[in-house]
Amino acid sequence: MSNREISCSTALREALEEEMERDDTIFIIGEDLVAHGGIFGQFEGLPERFPGRVIDSPISETCIVGSGVGAALTGMRPIVDMHFADFVTTGMDEIANQMAKIRYMFGGQAKVPMVLWAPDGGGLSAAAQHSQSLESWFVHIPGLKVVAPSEPSDVKGLIKAAIRDDDPVIFFQHKRLFAQTGHVPEDEYIIPIGSAAVKRPGKDITILTYSRMTYLCLEAAEQLAKEEIDVEIVDLRTLKPLDFALIAESVKKTYNVLIVHEACLTGGFGGEIAARIGEELFDYLDAPVMRIGAKDVPIPFSPVMEDFVLPKVSDVVEGVKKVLNR
Amino acid sequence: MIEITIPKLGLTMERAKLGRWEFSSGDAVKEGETILVIETDKVSFDMPAPSDGIIHPIVPEGITCAVEEIVGYLAKNREEYERIIEEHPFGEAEGTEKVETSQAGAVSQAGQPATMPPSSVGPKGRIKASPLARSMAATNNLALSAIAGSGPGGRVVRIDILRVLEEAPAIAGERVERPPQEISKGIAIKEISESIPIQGVRRVILDNMHQSLSQSAQLSLHTEACAEPLIALRERFSRDGEKVSFNAILVKISAMALRLHPRINASVEGDNIRVWRQVHIGVAMEANDALIVPVVRNPDIKTIREIDHEILELIQKTRENKLSLDDLANGTFTISNLGFADIDFFTPIIRPPESAILGVGRIIKKPSVRNDHVIPEARIGLSLTFDHRIIDGAPGARFLKTIKEMVEDPLLMIS
Numbered sequence: 001m002s003n004r005e006i007s008c009s010t011a012l013r014e015a016l017e018e019e020m021e022r023d024d025t026i027f028i029i030g031e032d033l034v035a036h037g038g039i040f041g042q043f044e045g046l047p048e049r050f051p052g053r054v055i056d057s058p059i060s061e062t063c064i065v066g067s068g069v070g071a072a073l074t075g076m077r078p079i080v081d082m083h084f085a086d087f088v089t090t091g092m093d094e095i096a097n098q099m100a101k102i103r104y105m106f107g108g109q110a111k112v113p114m115v116l117w118a119p120d121g122g123g124l125s126a127a128a129q130h131s132q133s134l135e136s137w138f139v140h141i142p143g144l145k146v147v148a149p150s151e152p153s154d155v156k157g158l159i160k161a162a163i164r165d166d167d168p169v170i171f172f173q174h175k176r177l178f179a180q181t182g183h184v185p186e187d188e189y190i191i192p193i194g195s196a197a198v199k200r201p202g203k204d205i206t207i208l209t210y211s212r213m214t215y216l217c218l219e220a221a222e223q224l225a226k227e228e229i230d231v232e233i234v235d236l237r238t239l240k241p242l243d244f245a246l247i248a249e250s251v252k253k254t255y256n257v258l259i260v261h262e263a264c265l266t267g268g269f270g271g272e273i274a275a276r277i278g279e280e281l282f283d284y285l286d287a288p289v290m291r292i293g294a295k296d297v298p299i300p301f302s303p304v305m306e307d308f309v310l311p312k313v314s315d316v317v318e319g320v321k322k323v324l325n326r
Numbered sequence: 327m328i329e330i331t332i333p334k335l336g337l338t339m340e341r342a343k344l345g346r347w348e349f350s351s352g353d354a355v356k357e358g359e360t361i362l363v364i365e366t367d368k369v370s371f372d373m374p375a376p377s378d379g380i381i382h383p384i385v386p387e388g389i390t391c392a393v394e395e396i397v398g399y400l401a402k403n404r405e406e407y408e409r410i411i412e413e414h415p416f417g418e419a420e421g422t423e424k425v426e427t428s429q430a431g432a433v434s435q436a437g438q439p440a441t442m443p444p445s446s447v448g449p450k451g452r453i454k455a456s457p458l459a460r461s462m463a464a465t466n467n468l469a470l471s472a473i474a475g476s477g478p479g480g481r482v483v484r485i486d487i488l489r490v491l492e493e494a495p496a497i498a499g500e501r502v503e504r505p506p507q508e509i510s511k512g513i514a515i516k517e518i519s520e521s522i523p524i525q526g527v528r529r530v531i532l533d534n535m536h537q538s539l540s541q542s543a544q545l546s547l548h549t550e551a552c553a554e555p556l557i558a559l560r561e562r563f564s565r566d567g568e569k570v571s572f573n574a575i576l577v578k579i580s581a582m583a584l585r586l587h588p589r590i591n592a593s594v595e596g597d598n599i600r601v602w603r604q605v606h607i608g609v610a611m612e613a614n615d616a617l618i619v620p621v622v623r624n625p626d627i628k629t630i631r632e633i634d635h636e637i638l639e640l641i642q643k644t645r646e647n648k649l650s651l652d653d654l655a656n657g658t659f660t661i662s663n664l665g666f667a668d669i670d671f672f673t674p675i676i677r678p679p680e681s682a683i684l685g686v687g688r689i690i691k692k693p694s695v696r697n698d699h700v701i702p703e704a705r706i707g708l709s710l711t712f713d714h715r716i717i718d719g720a721p722g723a724r725f726l727k728t729i730k731e732m733v734e735d736p737l738l739m740i741s
Contacts, residue, residue, distance in 0.1 A: 255458050255484055282457045283457050283458060283460070283461040284461075285456060285457045285458055286457075286458040286459065286483050287477070325477055
């Protein structure tokens with residue numbers, strides 16, 4: 001078995017290549033894909049390899065998402081590139097009222113097997129309209145599956161599962177993680193949607209997190225280990241459907257929970273998880289569940305201010321200590 | 327000259343031990359001054375001087391005398407005193423340890439090892455504890471109010487429970503100073519480590535227990551009842567956070583059950599079974615290293631609150647060693663509660679001349695089947711020992727069943 005390390009970008013491209021090779025109903029549609037190989041170079045080489053199956057669209061998210069929904073209804077498996085997750089706003093009717101609901105409204109006689117690929121997150125000084133984490137909007141819409149992986153192997157395994165899924169999947173990939181490298185097996189594998197993973201076993205507290213914050217929490221855990229606090233990190237990977245069984249298993253072991261996400265705190269997905277833990281695991285809690293998220297402000301352009309607004313390693317360290325009363 | 331005799335302090339008192347003379351021979355005493363402390367089975371009594379005079383004890387301390395026996399004299403003047411000491415030298419009294427242990431000494435009860443269960447009335451107000459700490463405390467039967475919380479704002483958290491659980495065995499196990507032990511080599515040696523004279527209360531208990539088991543035919547039956555209604559009843563009786571004791575309710579239940587089964591409330595006297603008109607229920611308590619069974623009078627015609635009040639008074643008197651002999655006499659039935667020690671069932675021993683005793687076990691949640699579903703339910707163990715000479719198995723069992731039914735549906739008490 002090889003120990004090859006590749007980036008999230010490469011892992012994504014590898015997965016798309018393998019899937020497009022396997023199934024010729026798969027195509028990619030979005031802005032500037034052929035000319036630039038995607039705004040982050042994530043599709044590099046694909047337009048040449050699969051002529052006509054990587055399609056540049058006009059600058060209209062309504063049109064892009066609408067085309068994807070229409071194609072999916074005819075039996076294609078489109079991958080719709082949102083360019084920036086922030087741009088979903090213009091395609092929102094197509095997402096919330098069409099993509100998510102068609103299977104239901106046609107009594108299961110139609111299906112929409114498409115992936116909405118949405119690079120999200122801050123930390124690149126891209127300012128308020130290009131730095132948001134909007135996953136909680138979509139977990140609130142029945143009919144959508146929401147994926148937000150962290151490491152390269154998860155990206156590859158989950159994008160394959162998303163492509164093969166017969167229902168629409170929103171696939172958030174954090175912009176700061178494109179260059180993040182990690183081990184990715186060479187043999188084919190798929191990570192089922194709806195399965196979380198323990199990224200660091202521990203016994204004192206469970207941190208529930210996803211996407212880029214997984215790395216932030218791993219760093220915090222290393223610091224806390226020096227103070228003999230043994231942190232367990234659960235990377236949710238999929239937000240909907242949520243792998244609550246694994247969450248419960250971890251909480252029943254540590255009795256303490258901290259939820260960390262980059263999205264702003266109010267109305268964030270952490271509130272949903274905390275509520276469910278309160279309902280279903282009340283007797284296992286030794287302290288109130290706490291959440292860490294971005295401050296409730298638009299993400300600033302200034303790097304200094306952006307650092308101030310987004311969760312930091314030190315926030316996680318302090319949060320853990322607060323939960324544990326240390 | 328006044329004879330100083332052992333007074334009959336209660337209807338059933340037969341004898342007493344001379345505890346302590348407060349004066350020596352030839353001392354002048356004033357009327358009302360305590361001249362002698364006498365000890366009966368379980369109470370001590372300060373005997374006042376009947377008048378002014380010069381005292382002359384004739385029976386040494388520590389001797390057991392019969393009621394009315396002369397233990398000393400009080401002379402009016404020196405002359406009389408001189409004559410008395412000549413006629414009645416110290417130590418001449420006959421009495422004493424020769425007095426036979428009276429078998430009829432109904433007061434000299436004994437019964438069974440038992441005490442009142444500790445009060446479960448907790449302090450008012452909410453205790454801060456994490457959900458986990460609460461469920462751990464419940465699982466381990468710990469009172470949260472007794473645990474110091476180390477969490478934010480004094481919240482009891484998991485480590486506090488773990489700490490208590492770790493310490494628990496140390497607290498529960500008494501530390502006893504033991505002389506260094508040597509392993510004897512060669513032949514097996516059995517040496518006396520301590521010798522405790524069997525006397526006073528211990529003698530009485532020993533005699534009564536032996537008499538009870540050797541002269542009656544005791545049979546014990548066990549059953550278990552749902553205790554939820556009992557707990558609910560106790561809650562409803564609580565006033566200002568003061569709860570009535572389970573024992574008070576059980577005394578009432580037993581009394582009402584005895585009314586429905588009068589033949590249980592009986593004694594063997596010679597060739598007759600005497601069925602008693604009154605119900606008097608003894609409640610076994612532990613006091614000063616010995617079992618004591620003060621009696622609640624006529625609980626069948628008292629309210630549970632009255633009974634509870636009476637039991638509290640008896641507990642207070644027991645603690646302060648102020649029980650009168652009449653507090654102890656003429657029981658017709660006894661209740662012994664070992665629930666405090668996590669006992670479920672036991673075989674209590676009848677206190678003669680009574681013919682039955684109820685042993686009460688702990689109340690604990692157990693799985694119970696209701697409508698084909700297993701549910702957690704508080705249950706209480708009930709044991710009845712009765713004298714099979716005069717109570718057959720079936721009526722004894724029916725009596726216990728009545729108690730069980732009343733525990734499970736206290737309304738039946740007024741049927």
